[in-house]
Amino acid sequence: MIAQVWRWLVDGAHWQGGTGIAQRLLEHLEYSGMSVLIAAIIALPIGAFIGHAGRAKWIIAVANAFRAIPSLGLLFVVAMWFVSRLQGDAAYLVPTIIVLVILAMPPLLAGAYSGVSEVDPAARDAAYGMGMTHRQVLTRVELPCALPLIFSGLRSAALQVIATATIAASISVGGLGRYLIDGLANSDYTEMAGGAVLVAALALVVDGVLAALQRLVVPGGLRTARSARRRRRASAVTQASPTG
Amino acid sequence: MIRFEQVVKIYAGGQTAVDDLTFEAPTGQITVLVGPSGCGKTTSLRMINRMIEPTSGHISIDDEDVQSVNAARLRRGIGYVIQNAGLFPNKRVVDNVATVPILLGAPRSQARTRAREVLELVGLPGDFADRWPSQLSGGQQQRVGVARALAADPPVMLMDEPFSAVDPVVREQLQDEFLRLQRELGKTIVFVTHDIDEALKLGDQIAVMRVGGKLAQLADPAYLLAHPIDDFVAGFVGRDRGYRALTFAQTPALPLAAEPTVPLGTTPQEARAATRDGWLLVADHGRPVGWVEPEHITAAIEPAMLHRGGTVARATGPLRAALDAALSSPSRRGVITDDDGILLGTVRAHQVLEAIEATDRPEVDEADIAPAGPTSRADR
Ligand SMILES: Nc1ncnc2c1ncn2[C@@H]1O[C@H](COP(=O)(O)OP(=O)(O)OP(=O)(O)O)[C@@H](O)[C@H]1O
Ligand SMILES: [Mg+2]
Numbered sequence: 023m024i025a026q027v028w029r030w031l032v033d034g035a036h037w038q039g040g041t042g043i044a045q046r047l048l049e050h051l052e053y054s055g056m057s058v059l060i061a062a063i064i065a066l067p068i069g070a071f072i073g074h075a076g077r078a079k080w081i082i083a084v085a086n087a088f089r090a091i092p093s094l095g096l097l098f099v100v101a102m103w104f105v106s107r108l109q110g111d112a113a114y115l116v117p118t119i120i121v122l123v124i125l126a127m128p129p130l131l132a133g134a135y136s137g138v139s140e141v142d143p144a145a146r147d148a149a150y151g152m153g154m155t156h157r158q159v160l161t162r163v164e165l166p167c168a169l170p171l172i173f174s175g176l177r178s179a180a181l182q183v184i185a186t187a188t189i190a191a192s193i194s195v196g197g198l199g200r201y202l203i204d205g206l207a208n209s210d211y212t213e214m215a216g217g218a219v220l221v222a223a224l225a226l227v228v229d230g231v232l233a234a235l236q237r238l239v240v241p242g243g244l245r246t247a248r249s250a251r252r253r254r255r256a257s258a259v260t261q262a263s264p265t266g
Numbered sequence: 267m268i269r270f271e272q273v274v275k276i277y278a279g280g281q282t283a284v285d286d287l288t289f290e291a292p293t294g295q296i297t298v299l300v301g302p303s304g305c306g307k308t309t310s311l312r313m314i315n316r317m318i319e320p321t322s323g324h325i326s327i328d329d330e331d332v333q334s335v336n337a338a339r340l341r342r343g344i345g346y347v348i349q350n351a352g353l354f355p356n357k358r359v360v361d362n363v364a365t366v367p368i369l370l371g372a373p374r375s376q377a378r379t380r381a382r383e384v385l386e387l388v389g390l391p392g393d394f395a396d397r398w399p400s401q402l403s404g405g406q407q408q409r410v411g412v413a414r415a416l417a418a419d420p421p422v423m424l425m426d427e428p429f430s431a432v433d434p435v436v437r438e439q440l441q442d443e444f445l446r447l448q449r450e451l452g453k454t455i456v457f458v459t460h461d462i463d464e465a466l467k468l469g470d471q472i473a474v475m476r477v478g479g480k481l482a483q484l485a486d487p488a489y490l491l492a493h494p495i496d497d498f499v500a501g502f503v504g505r506d507r508g509y510r511a512l513t514f515a516q517t518p519a520l521p522l523a524a525e526p527t528v529p530l531g532t533t534p535q536e537a538r539a540a541t542r543d544g545w546l547l548v549a550d551h552g553r554p555v556g557w558v559e560p561e562h563i564t565a566a567i568e569p570a571m572l573h574r575g576g577t578v579a580r581a582t583g584p585l586r587a588a589l590d591a592a593l594s595s596p597s598r599r600g601v602i603t604d605d606d607g608i609l610l611g612t613v614r615a616h617q618v619l620e621a622i623e624a625t626d627r628p629e630v631d632e633a634d635i636a637p638a639g640p641t642s643r644a645d646r
Contacts, residue, residue: 142352142355144348144349144350144351144352145352145353145354145355146352147317147348147352148346148348148351148352148353148354148411148414149352149354150317150341151315151317151341151346151348151352152341152342152346152365152366152369152414152415153338153339153340153341153342153343153366153369154338154369155338158369162354163354163356166356166357167354167355167356169356241355241356241357242398243355243356243357243358243398243399243400244355244356
C-alpha cells in the first residue's frame with residue numbers, strides 16, 4: 023500500500039499538465055494563501071484593537087462560535103447563494119474563499135487579541151507614562167510583544183485552511199482535494215491516499231516556512247523571556263520531584 | 267515646584283482616594299508620599315502626570331497647570347519610574363532607555379549614545395546596554411527603569427515604590443546610589459513608598475497620608491520623628507523615634523581623646539608597651555582597622571586577630587553614628603575619623619550623650635500645637 027502510494031507520488035506523469043499534481047498544489051496554495059491573507063487583513067487589526075481598547079470582547083466570542091459551523095455545509099450554502107449571482111469560475115471560487123476566510127478568522131482574531139491584551143500591564147503603564155500616544159503604545163510596544171501569539175494564530179489558521187481547502191474540490195474548484203474526490207468516485211484508494219499525503223506535506227512545509235519567518239520577525243527579547251520562563255518551570259519541576 | 271491645591275479624586279465606584287490634598291513639592295528636593303496601603307499615594311502621584319485626572323482641584327508644575335498641557339507632551343517632560351520597572355521586553359536595554367529622547371524627536375543614534383551615558387550613570391556600563399530586559403536581575407531592571415526616566419533629563423521625576431520589589435540588601439544599595447545621583451542631578455522628585463524607613467532615609471520632606479486620602483502631616487524627617495502630629499503619625503513613624511532621630515542630627519564638636527595606635531605587624535611586646543588598658547587600636551596608614559587585646563596575642567599583629575565589632579563614625583556624620591561607634595567599641599572608646607577615614611581620636615558614650623543633650627531638638631511649629639492645626643485635627 024505504502025509502496026503503491028509512493029509510486030503514484032513519484033510518477034512524473036502525475037505531476038504534469040492542467041490536472042497534474044504541480045497544478046493542483048499551486049491551486050491549493052493559491053486559495054489557501056489568499057484566504058489567510060484576506061482573513062489576516064480583517065482579523066488582525068480588529069483583534070489588536072479589541073486587545074488594546076479592552077472593549078467589544080464579544081466579537082472574539084462570536085468568532086469562536088463560528089468554528090462550530092461545519093465547513094462543508096457552509097460551503098454548499100454559500101455556493102448555492104452565489105451560483106445564481108456570479109458567472110463562470112468566480113461562482114465557485116468566491117464561496118470557497120469566503121468559507122476559508124471565515125474558518126481562518128477565529129485563530130487570527132484570538133492570537134492578535136490575546137497577544138495585545140496580555141502585554142505586561144507594567145510595560146503598558148510605563149509606555150503611557152513616558153508620553154506615548156495610543157498609536158505609539160500599540161505599534162511600539164503592544165504589537166511587537168504580541169508577535170509570538172499573532173504567529174501562533176497565523177500558523178493554526180494556515181494549517182486549518184490548508185486542510186479544509188480540500189473541500190473546495192467538492193464544488194468543482196481545483197486543488198489537492200480533487201484527488202480525494204476523484205479517488206473516492208473511482209474507488210482509487212492509492213490516489214486518495216496520495217492526495218492526503220500531499221495535503222499533509224504541504225501543511226508541514228507551510229508551517230515550517232512560517233516558523234522560520236517567526237524566528238526572523240519576533241524580537242529576541244521575547245524569545246529569551248519565554249525560554250527563561252520555561253527553564254525556570256522545568257527546574258522547578260525537577261527540584262520538586264525528588265521530595266514529592 | 268509641584269503644587270497641589272485642594273486636589274480631590276473620587277473614583278467611578280464612589281471611592282474617595284484623595285481628599286482635599288494641598289501641599290508643595292519644592293524644586294530640587296525629594297518629597298516622599300508615605301502612608302499605609304490604599305491611602306491614595308499612587309493616585310496622588312499619577313495625577314501629576316495625568317495618568318489619572320483629578321475630580322477637582324489643581325496641580326501645577328512651576329505654576330503651569332498640568333491640565334493646560336497635552337497629556338502626552340506633559341509626560342515626555344516628566345520622568346516616571348514604577349515598581350516593577352515595566353521595561354519593554356521587545357526592546358534591548360539601550361532602546362528602552364532611548365525611548366523618551368526618540369519620542370522627543372532625537373535621531374536614533376544620538377538617543378542611543380545618550381542612553382549609554384545614562385546607563386553608566388546608574389551603574390550599568392558596557393554590555394548591559396545590549397541585553398534584553400529578561401536577561402537582567404530585578405535590581406538591574408530597576409536601575410534601567412531609573413535610567414529610562416532620566417534619559418531625556420527631565421526636571422521632574424515621579425517614582426512609585428521603585429525599590430520595593432527587590433530584596434533588602436539590593437534595596438539599600440539602590441537607595442544609596444539614588445541619593446548620590448540626586449546630589450549630582452538635583453531633580454524635583456515625588457517619591458511614593460509605604461516604607462517609613464525609606465521615606466526617612468530619602469526624603470527632604472515627607473508627606474504622611476492616612477487612609478481616605480488625607481494629608482496627615484508634612485514635615486522634614488527630623489521634625490516628623492520629633493513631633494508626630496497625632497497618634498496615627500506617631501504609630502506610623504514607629505518605635506525608637508528618639509534614637510532614629512539621631513540619624514538626622516549633625517554631630518557637634520565632640521571632646522576627642524587622642525588614641526595611641528600601632529600598625530599591623532607589631533610584636534606582642536611592642537603592643538603591650540603601647541597599651542594603656544586592655545585594648546589597643548590598630549591603624550593602617552592612619553586608618554583604624556580594628557582592636558586587639560595585647561595581653562592575649564602571641565604573635566605579630568595580623569588582620570585575622572582584629573576585633574571588628576566596633577563601628578567607625580565620621581566627625582561630620584550624624585550623631586547616631588558617633589553614639590553607635592562608642593556603644594559598639596570593645597574598648598568602649600568610639601573611633602572617630604575625618605571624611606577621608608583618617609583617625610581623629612576616640613569618644614566615650616557618655617560624652618556623646620552629653621553632646622546629644624546639648625543639641626536642639628527641632629523646634630515645634632506653633633501651628634502643630636494650636637487647637638485646630640492646618641493639616642490634622644479636624645478629621646480625627
Ligand atoms: N481605578 C480605580 N478604581 C476604583 N478605585 C480605585 C482605583 N485605583 C485605586 N482605587 C482605590 O483608591 C484608593 C487609593 O488607591 P492607591 O492606589 O492610590 O493607594 P496606594 O496608597 O498607592 O496604596 P498601595 O500602597 O497599596 O499601593 C484605594 O482604596 C483603592 O482601592
Ligand atoms: Mg500604590
